[in-house]
Amino acid sequence: MIEEILPPGVRSAEAFDDLAPAPLFPEEEALMAGRRQRRRAQFATARACARRALTELGLAPVPLLPGAGGAPRWPDGVVGSITHCDGYRAAVAARAADVAALGIDAEPAGPLPRGVLGLVASAGERAALERLAAERPGVCWDRLLFSAKEAVYKAWFPSTGRWLGFAEAEVCLAPTGTFTAKLTPTTPPPRGAALRFSGRWLTRGDLLVTFAARADGA
Ligand SMILES: CC(C)(COP(=O)(O)OP(=O)(O)OC[C@H]1O[C@@H](n2cnc3c(N)ncnc32)[C@H](O)[C@@H]1OP(=O)(O)O)[C@@H](O)C(=O)NCCC(=O)NCCS
The missing domain is CATH 3.90.470.20 (4'-phosphopantetheinyl transferase domain)
Incomplete structure (x- = not known):
């Protein structure tokens, strides 16, 4: 898969x-x-x-x-x-x-537990999820956003050694199976750290999977 x-x-x-x-x-x-x-x-x-x-x-x-x-x-x-x-x-x-940096994540394809979305998504991301749900119902968009952020974190951490909070990444999911992430770390990142990632997602059966990689390829 x-x-x-x-x-x-x-x-x-x-x-x-x-x-x-x-x-x-x-x-x-x-x-x-x-x-x-x-x-x-x-x-x-x-x-x-x-x-x-x-x-x-x-x-x-x-x-x-x-x-x-x-x-x-x-x-x-x-x-x-x-x-x-x-x-x-x-x-x-x-x-x-x-590939300079990459991360993957897998999640059960079900809605996030109550209260979690507010902790992981910005107001803009939540509005985008509503639009996506209207355009393509049947996809667990909230879980997908969470998974994409986890995949981005796994790509980010090994090359920076830095924690990254959910609010420090703005993820834009596309209904066609791709996403982008723009990072805005609250403390200055190490020189050369990637601030843009791109990825792909797939949901099948009870599962969803995401892949993220440094977008500039450096
Ligand atoms: C570390 C984290 C991403 C793991 O994700 P998870 O959904 O809980 O668990 P998964 O099974 O998908 O991944 C676990 C694997 O991730 C890997 N992993 C753990 N910490 C990691 C890190 N800091 N960087 C990269 N990979 C890491 C390990 O291989 C681990 O498996 P292992 O212990 O068997 O080796 C998650 O627990 C976490 O701390 N998230 C908060 C940070 C975050 O995601 N911020 C979002 C910023 S946009």
Whole structure:
């Protein structure tokens, strides 16, 4: 599913359950020690997906441990992203020479819990969601906006090491399956930080997925 929204050069793998064997490296096992079985299974399946994506790039499978802020540490010269939600796990990877920064997110295709939209969307974004719902009913536009922001955050954080609040990104969703994001960080971002991202979205069955990448390609 997710490969349908990825640009050339981005490899992916996904799973809809935790049934396939997903062995962990000892350092990853150590991280999961004492964690609940559900988290271990989700973590392991997502890592199996990530290693499949790396293999497709022609790279050897390696441990993928969390670095600062929880972002996974990818091999040198590689950018990647991981997501999991009920019934879905996925990972993508690309050569940094091809894609400077990327992020993915998956969510259940249902409305956000009551009260959450007000925390993640500006007045302008909420008005846009109403227009989108009138134009294309049946899409969970509020959840999609949330997912797009999560994907943008996962693309933004690894290269900046900076937290980004939901109000610091204005996302514009298009009914045709694309979106753009303009960032306005409240503190000056590191030199060269991307402030514009573009992405794609897809909803199918009970799931929706988003992909974001630095828009200027730098
Ligand atoms: C980090 C965050 C984006 C994860 O999203 P989520 O929907 O909760 O969970 P997902 O399953 O989709 O993603 C989890 C994976 O994201 C990755 N991740 C975690 N922190 C990350 C970070 N700072 N940067 C990039 N990737 C990160 C990890 O690979 C993690 O999986 P793992 O722990 O198994 O390795 C979310 O919890 C969060 O903190 N959001 C607030 C910040 C934000 O989104 N701001 C919006 C600004 S526009």
